[in-house]
Amino acid sequence: MTIQHSELAALGWTQWFEQRVDCDTSHTIARVAAVDRDRLLLLDGTGSFRAKLAGGLLHRHRFPHDLPCVGDWVCLERQPGDDFAIVHSVVERRTALRRKSAGNAVEYQMIAANLDTVMIVQSCHFDFNLKRLERYLVMVMDGGADPCVLLTKTDLVDPDVLADQLSEIEAMGLMPPVLTLSNVTQDGLSALKGFLAPGKTYCFVGSSGVGKSTLINHLIDRDALETGGVSATGEGRHTTVRRELIRLGGGALVVDTPGMREFGILDAGNGIESRYAEITELASRCRYRDCTHSGEPGCAVREAVDSGEIGRAHFENYLKLRQESEFNQMTHAERRKKDRDFGRFIKSVKKDLKTDR
Ligand SMILES: Nc1nc2c(ncn2[C@@H]2O[C@H](COP(=O)(O)OP(=O)(O)OP(=O)(O)O)[C@@H](O)[C@H]2O)c(=O)[nH]1
Numbered sequence: 001m002t003i004q005h006s007e008l009a010a011l012g013w014t015q016w017f018e019q020r021v022d023c024d025t026s027h028t029i030a031r032v033a034a035v036d037r038d039r040l041l042l043l044d045g046t047g048s049f050r051a052k053l054a055g056g057l058l059h060r061h062r063f064p065h066d067l068p069c070v071g072d073w074v075c076l077e078r079q080p081g082d083d084f085a086i087v088h089s090v091v092e093r094r095t096a097l098r099r100k101s102a103g104n105a106v107e108y109q110m111i112a113a114n115l116d117t118v119m120i121v122q123s124c125h126f127d128f129n130l131k132r133l134e135r136y137l138v139m140v141m142d143g144g145a146d147p148c149v150l151l152t153k154t155d156l157v158d159p160d161v162l163a164d165q166l167s168e169i170e171a172m173g174l175m176p177p178v179l180t181l182s183n184v185t186q187d188g189l190s191a192l193k194g195f196l197a198p199g200k201t202y203c204f205v206g207s208s209g210v211g212k213s214t215l216i217n218h219l220i221d222r223d224a225l226e227t228g229g230v231s232a233t234g235e236g237r238h239t240t241v242r243r244e245l246i247r248l249g250g251g252a253l254v255v256d257t258p259g260m261r262e263f264g265i266l267d268a269g270n271g272i273e274s275r276y277a278e279i280t281e282l283a284s285r286c287r288y289r290d291c292t293h294s295g296e297p298g299c300a301v302r303e304a305v306d307s308g309e310i311g312r313a314h315f316e317n318y319l320k321l322r323q324e325s326e327f328n329q330m331t332h333a334e335r336r337k338k339d340r341d342f343g344r345f346i347k348s349v350k351k352d353l354k355t356d357r
Pocket residue numbers: 152153154155156181182183184207208209210211212213214215261
C-alpha cells in the first residue's frame with residue numbers, strides 16, 4: 001500500500017495510519033494542534049484552521065478520552081467559506097500518553113496522542129531520581145511510545161557526578177537513549193536537535209523546574225513562537241489558544257500542553273510487563289497461574305531471586321509498581337468496598353479492645 005496522504009507526512013502521517021484510516025470519501029484528514037473544549041485547531045497540508053466536533057461524534061463517544069486530543073488525526077468535512085470544519089471521527093491512535101482521572105479509576109485523561117518518543121527530563125542537579133525515572137519509563141512504554149532520557153542543568157554538577165548518574169541509568173538494564181544538556185552553556189543542544197527527527201512527534205515530561213520551557217524556547221525559533229497562537233474559536237483575542245503541536249525548524253513536531261507537566265503514574269500494566277520482561281517470562285513457570293511471587297510454593301520468580309539470577313532490588317521494584325498499578329486499576333466500586341471492609345475491620349478491632357477491658 002502506498003501513502004495516499006503524502007502531504008501529511010511532514011505532520012507525522014505514516015503507513016500505520018494509512019492502513020487504519022476509515023474516512024468517508026468526501027472527508028479530509030488533519031492533525032489536532034490544540035483543543036479548547038469542543039473547539040479544535042487543526043493542521044493539514046494547507047495550514048491551520050478551526051473546527052468543531054460533529055454532534056454524532058459527541059453522542060457516540062463512550063469516554064472523554066475517546067474525543068480528539070492534541071496529536072490525534074481526525075476525519076473532517078470542510079466547506080469553502082465556512083468558519084469551522086466539522087470533525088466526524090478520530091483515526092485510531094498509535095500511541096497515547098494519558099493520566100488517571102481524579103475519582104474514577106476506570107477512566108483516564110488523554111494528554112497527547114501519537115507521540116513517537118517521550119523525552120523524560122530530569123535535572124542532574126537536584127531532581128535526579130532513579131525510582132521516578134523508572135515510573136516515567138513504565139508509563140511511556142505502556143502508552144506505546146519510545147522513551148528517551150534527558151538530563152539537564154549539566155552546568156551545575158561535576159562531570160564525575162554526571163558520569164555516576166549515567167552509569168546508574170545504564171545499570172537499570174533498560175537502555176533507553178540518554179542525552180545530556182545544559183540550557184546555559186548549550187552543551188548538548190545540537191546533539192538533541194540532531195536526535196529530533198523530521199516528521200516524528202515528541203514531548204517533554206518531567207518535574208517542574210527541570211528546564212523544559214527553557215529548552216522548548218531554544219528549540220522553537222522566535223518567528224514560529226510569535227505566530228504560534230491562533231484563535232481556535234474565532235471569538236476575538238481573549239479566546240486565543242496557544243498552539244500545542246509545534247513544528248520545529250528541523251521538521252520535528254513537539255507537543256507542549258500544560259497538562260503534560262503534571263502527569264502521574266496510572267494503569268501501567270503493559271509497561272510493567274515489558275519493563276520486567278524476564279520476570280514475566282519466569283512467572284509463566286510458577287506452579288500457580290495466579291502466583292503473586294510472595295511466598296507461594298513452586299514459585300520460579302522467587303527461586304531466581306534467591307539464586308541471584310534476578311536482582312533483589314529489581315524484584316522489589318517490580319512488586320511495588322505492580323501493586324500501585326493494580327490499585328489504580330481497581331474500579332471505583334472495588335475501592336469503596338475495600339474502604340468499607342477496612343472500616344468494618346477497624347470497628348471490630350475497636351470492639352475487641354473494649355471487651356478485652
Ligand atoms: N543552571 C541551569 N539552569 C537552568 C537550565 N535550564 C533551565 N534552567 C533554569 O531553571 C529554571 C526552571 O526552568 P524552566 O524551563 O522554567 O523549567 P520547566 O521544566 O519548564 O518548569 P515548569 O514550567 O514548571 O514545568 C529557570 O530559572 C531556568 O532559567 C540549565 O540547563 N542550567
